[in-house]
Amino acid sequence: MDAPRRASDLLEGVPVPMLAVDGRARTIAANRAAVALFGGADLLNRPFVTVLRHPAVVAAVDGVLDPDRHPEPASADGVVRLHAVILADGRDIAADITVARLPLALGRGATIAVLDRSEAEEAEQMRRDFVANVSHELKTPLTAMIGFIETLRGPARDDARARDRFLDIMEREAARMNRLVSDLLSLSRVQAEERRRPGGQVDLPLLLRGVLATMDPAATAAGVVVETQGIMGSQIVPGDPDQLVQVFQNLIENALKYGGSGGYLGVSLRRIDHEPLLRGPAWAVEIRDRGEGIEGMHLPRLTERFYRVDAHRSRAQGGTGLGLAIVKHIVNRHRGRLRIDSTRGQGSAFTVILPESASRG
Ligand SMILES: Nc1ncnc2c1ncn2[C@@H]1O[C@H](COP(=O)(O)OP(=O)(O)OP(=O)(O)O)[C@@H](O)[C@H]1O
Ligand SMILES: [Mg+2]
Known part of the structure; x- marks a missing residue:
């Protein structure tokens, strides 16, 4: 078997993107992970520098291939390790790179392993x-x-x-x-416990009536008229009662705190026969206010920890900016969705969509 074939067999067993070059620093092998990292381009039979154009990495390859002519960087054991931000497939990747001598049986050459550390x-x-x-x-x-x-x-x-x-x-x-x-x-x-689905059962309308009763004094104090829809009767869904109370308390508290100026709080519950996002029947709880609303640019970041539209005002009202982050994680744990619709000047609607049964997704 020829050296490139044997080198490529060797690399395929490694889960990290890895290339091999011959004695003249031309690529002779690349494993699947390397092809994926570098965007599927044809990586073989090219000068290594055209694959990975980073001076420190190129110097490391030279150093490993010919330590006499390139004593820097030192590679006493035939291995050079370095950290570099490289360009791969059009994006910057912070990588731990290991350059080592190719096993002697495969001829003169080097292997280059590229461990993507960006996410970490x-x-x-x-x-x-x-x-x-x-x-x-x-x-x-x-x-x-x-x-x-x-x-x-x-x-x-x-x-x-x-x-x-x-x-x-x-x-x-x-x-x-x-x-x-x-x-x-x-x-x-x-x-x-986000990965663990809640094991309990919740009577959703009953739970909502309970939360509304506790929030009633706050609603009165805020001068808000509460309108409800669909929350009579009983409807059992899978869920963690304490956590769902926390979700609706947070959302209603926000509607009163930030949307109370509109004098209105709407809480509605309705069934959705088929919710595409959850691929099945679901229940949607909507908390709506007619307050000043939220500028569109803030919406995607609203559920980030500590994110507040107006930090001063939120702080003055005792807010920590963690409420919606907690809401989002609880809804995720229930395999549900949180939807936020808001128009500046007209108010906001926060909708929690919960799967009707535990069997899906
Ligand atoms: N109904 C709403 N109308 C207008 N802005 C809102 C509404 N709900 C939330 N916000 C904005 O989103 C921000 C984040 O809300 P979140 O509940 O995460 O934090 P908080 O209410 O400031 O603090 P905490 O909930 O921890 O007391 C708020 O600071 C506010 O700027
Ligand atoms: Mg809040």
């Missing part, structure tokens, strides 16, 4: 952003509280009225931190 690096970046966000959200109320403690110890020591006022503010800030921590715990719990 993105996830890592998201984790860092998340930690930074959490720290910032906790730090703001903490700083305020420390400031008030100092004032109470010093200038306001004997001022009973100031003391009461400051204690009120401190109580509010502490409550906000408490809420943030509860929301974080709740989010991490939901995420942890």
Whole structure:
């Protein structure tokens, strides 16, 4: 068997994109993963530099092929490892690259393995952003509280009225931190069990009536007229009752907080014979307000953790920006969908679509 054939047999057994070149740095083999990574182009019988045009990688290949003429980078054991951002199939990929000598039996040459680290690096970046966000959200109320403690110890020591006022503010800030921590715990719990479908049963109209009853004082305080449709009677669907309560409480609270100016809250439940997205019958719960609505550009990001249209205003209302993230994860866990429709100046509708039975998807 010739060397390219044997090299290609060797590479095919490796799950990582991998190429082999001969002694003149021409490609002689590429496994399926490499063909996929580089966009299916014809990778063989070409100068390696035309496949992967990155100076450090090309230098590593030269170094492995001919360490005497190219002592840099050093490849004592015949292997060079490096991290590089390379262009493959028209996109930038952060990759761990390993260049090694081809087994002697296959002749002079080198193998180049390209491990795509982009997704892992993105996830890592998201984790860092998340930690930074959490720290910032906790730090703001903490700083305020420390400031008030100092004032109470010093200038306001004997001022009973100031003391009461400051204690009120401190109580509010502490409550906000408490809420943030509860929301974080709740989010991490939901995420942890997102793959596991809820095993329970929920009477959806009954659950909605319960949530509306608890939210009634808030609706009255917001001067909102509540209109309901289809929530009488009883309808059993698979679901986690506590989590679904959380979903509808969040959405109704938002409708009152951000859409209350329209003086209207609509809660409706209806059956969909065939929901294409869920490939089957479903139940749709719509929470609608006639408030100021949300600009289209914000809609795709609304369910991101800590995303708020107006951070100042949300914070002033005690919001943490985690509500819709929790809603989305709970709905995902139920194999349902969350739809957001909103028109600036006219109001918003948040629709939760839940599968009628547990048998699908
Ligand atoms: N019905 C609505 N009308 C207008 N804007 C809304 C509506 N619902 C949500 N928003 C916007 O989406 C943002 C994110 O909502 P989300 O529920 O995730 O966070 P929050 O309400 O600020 O905080 P939390 O729910 O944690 O108390 C809100 O800050 C608000 O700007
Ligand atoms: Mg909210």
